[in-house]
Amino acid sequence: MSAGLVSLEDVSRLQVVSGKGGTGKTTVAAALALALATEGKRTLLVEVEGRQGIAQLFETEALPYEERKIAVAPGGGEVYALAIDPELALLDYLQMFYKLGGAGRALKKLGAIDFATTIAPGLRDVLLTGKACEAVRRKDRSGRFAYDHVVMDAPPTGRITRFLNVNDEVAGLAKIGPIHNQAQAVMRVLKSSETEVHLVTLLEEMPVQETADGIAELRAARLPVGRVIVNMVRPEVLDAADLELVRTVERSSVAQALSAAGLGGARRGGNAEKLVDPLLVQAAEYAERYTLEQEQRAVLGELGLPLHELPLLAEGMDLAGLYELATELRKQGLS
Template structure:
């Protein structure tokens, strides 16, 4: 458990400007777009890099002496792999230092351990609860009642966001690496999940408390996408489902974005390139324009044009959602700890943190 720090007043969330990478400098008024949000839920279609974005957001939010908690709920230990640290236990552990002296802690929430903690909190079972685990009763309970599992996972994240030590918040913000977009609305809407389990009592009370945080202005659900047809469509569908469920939709992060090759004219996809123009360009560069070479280069230009047009359509669909949009670059050298810090800085430059 990290030591307490002086509590800061949480200003209300303000309207967020739509910004895109590369930003260079903030186009906002200097404050983060999600000022006042304490729980950032990050979701996205599998393969879009949602864990990487969640980690970068946690680093960005911790910059300047703040303290954040990065929470994993799927048991994949993806956070440990990203930060090249040991297997995460069911306890807060510091995994990184952010620029300006901030700190990032991480927690891998285990449903069985969370249920034991819950039983001890409400029923004071203590050692009896651990005995139930040895008998397999805890695993049995979370298996036959998946709604209970989601209550435990979301409940622990919400508790971390609300936790105080000596009157001060333990963390300035909590970032949850959440399940994929196709399951996120159901995962967060725990009231529906527990309706068949309990209509009153401690479980119902816990679900109500969790939803009180999730549906409030203290929470934002951010979606991660790539500029590809399926991830973009799943993002559009995910936003619609979140809105229909009354859940607080945050921003959209376009991950692994590639800058245009011709920065002076992004609309020029290369479709206007003709064999004659290509041959002239090769000659000007001192290269003999053979027929196979020209054909191969024209094929690559056509593929490039198709990609640019597809990405342009995807951007238009994402921006049509009327949400803040952020872009993170494709890192040519691959993802490592240094790359995470670069992505965190990009998010800060665009005002997401």
């Protein structure tokens, strides 16, 4: 399912990807970065949770606190990645605004940086969002943006609004000075058309409900909601008409069909009758799952956002699968 094609020029420069744990938001963020880098573009994939999930997906060594090229997209585009370390980001911040130099390194040795980021969780979020927004705004000497797009693998849905909105709180607390100015600059990016927040879900009740709640919170905070991406969608084996037939078919008809197909017959040393009940149970389980998934699609459809679906890869997720999902995203216009 897709919302229709969108030109690259219409895609916001900061793509924030969130979702309930277990929905594959890191995978979707990585695939999106690849999709956006196609046709010679340059993207930066940012990790803020310290899990090194990006390195695992791209089958590379753990990411340091520096922007490093990790993949080449079709058409010659490049994907860079950055795992933001809050302590080192704070040192950058102190150097940028207060020119501490060696004093900043001394503070780190004394443990002051770790102490500050631990006792003030909000400070960590300020540093993480600030670093990502700096990459969005950065330009080279010719005045061209350093990256065409920045994709953030963000915290889960339950925390995403507070995470993105923390600079609003900081700007309110610090009425003047560099901290206030920096917080306002970050919020100008996060609450502008430069940013879209996408939510990843599964066709299951809890992730869908959390997605709906997350969208309501983002809208209340006036943060720009982008699209809903349904991940790991299982292939449709039977459609509604087939399922109705399964519900009404007689056992004897199933047994006859199995025998006619040579399944469970004497040549195999079995009995077609023995296969009927397991098959009907399996069909009933599929019918129940199909109904639940259709109900969740209906709930998502009422959210008023573009809806996209990515397939469950039968062979599991590897680097080839990541490129496959990137291709699917481009087909659906999410790049």
